[in-house]
């Protein structure tokens with residue numbers, strides 16, 4: 001039986017970053033991955049596929065140009081599922097190749113198989129051909145991620161009623177689609193398919209959505225969705241879902257009936273801990289399959305076993321999972337792990353994009369911080385005119401006392417890239433003066449920062465007489 005310094009279960013963002021970090025510190029590391037290729041949900045069914053699909057949909061549909069050429073503008077008239085898949089396969093191949101190269105370069109060993117605990121230090125790996133090997137390690141990092149929640153009452157058939165993993169393999173684009181679940185995944189796919197001319201209905205039992213995002217941004221977003229005829233049925237629940245003659249019929253709790261070509265069930269994901277035999281390690285998961293950890297070290301209650309990434313819950317992002325994996329691995333092998341900066345960006349790759357970093361206006365109010373907001377619309381920038389943008393909003397919140405940036409919130413083209421300017425200022429404790437005094441490239445959408453900064457500054461009053 002081989003002995004390792006660190007055993008990592010799962011090769012998604014948390015696992016691979018943790019494994020490479022430990023290897024860079026000179027440790028002997030083994031990654032166990034049950035999937036056909038390394039990369040995890042992020043590469044194979046989550047982040048990268050959905051973002052590739054989005055990019056293809058926006059390019060082929062001519063979405064970005066419609067502000068200029070009108071809503072009827074299309075780059076390709078008939079977009080097929082094959083068009084979407086082609087780009088996906090090429091992108092995934094590149095991603096996997098890069099990861100395999102990183103593992104090889106850093107001498108991270110990896111084997112394919114399903115891991116489960118034999119005892120707190122030993123894991124059993126069942127390979128595809130049935131061969132079983134046992135491996136031992138001083139520390140173990142569980143980075144097993146999540147899988148779609150599939151309740152019994154949903155008649156999944158991998159064709160007309162699907163989860164978000166299965167959606168990537170559809171043979172034809174549906175003319176109509178109901179998305180159940182207005183969380184990030186549901187919203188992203190609902191808006192991507194809507195950009196592809198599918199008639200989309202989004203249903204959620206909650207009467208609000210994206211509650212962790214600044215309300216003004218969400219209101220702008222919802223307005224844009226309704227403006228392009230997406231149906232939002234919030235505060236309504238699908239009570240019955242039945243397959244009928246190649247279509248799906250839904251009955252809602254208010255008696256309303258909807259017939260659609262396809263249903264995407266995107267209401268939640270479960271931690272992939274059910275096959276780990278956790279009790280053998282002295283661990284247990286919660287009702288949603290999640291593990292609890294110390295938020296600073298990512299250690300579980302068994303000191304040499306760590307967990308990172310989606311399996312530990314919010315924020316469940318590839319970006320934050322990587323950082324968690326890195327910190328967990330450093331602590332696991334006895335290296336110092338600096339706490340990451342307080343504010344991380346959250347990106348929602350819907351159409352349009354949303355991105356946010358720091359406190360929302362609602363949070364600032366809850367904390368009784370005196371504040372002022374600055375707002376810029378992309379159509380106020382020259383770059384926005386050139387691009388034909390008639391939507392897009394950037395909002396910044398500043399403390400009236402310290403003049404420091406407290407939060408930045410963006411909806412519109414490039415939001416997930418633009419947010420990093422605000423993130424840097426926020427984490428470096430910058431004030432409204434940064435935006436007023438600095439020069440921004442012209443013409444850019446980033447100029448919206450200057451406009452929003454000036455908007456806030458005008459109302460906050462001057463502290464520098466020369467301005």
Ligand SMILES: Cc1cc2nc3c(=O)[nH]c(=O)nc-3n(C[C@H](O)[C@H](O)[C@H](O)COP(=O)(O)OP(=O)(O)OC[C@H]3O[C@@H](n4cnc5c(N)ncnc54)[C@H](O)[C@@H]3O)c2cc1C
Pocket residue numbers: 009010011012013014015016032033034035039040041042043045046047048050051113114115116143144145146164185272275276308309310311316317318319320321347349
């Ligand atoms: C549709 C969708 C879109 C998303 N979009 C974004 C986005 O735009 N930006 C963003 O930051 N995040 C996004 N995410 C979230 C992101 O994919 C996850 O946060 C990230 O993949 C979590 O990484 P992880 O390392 O925790 O686990 P995962 O990526 O889930 O990987 C876990 C791996 O562990 C393996 N595994 C599980 N159990 C075992 C076992 N017993 N033995 C061996 N191997 C095992 C699995 O096969 C899997 O490969 C999206 C997710 C989805 C589903």
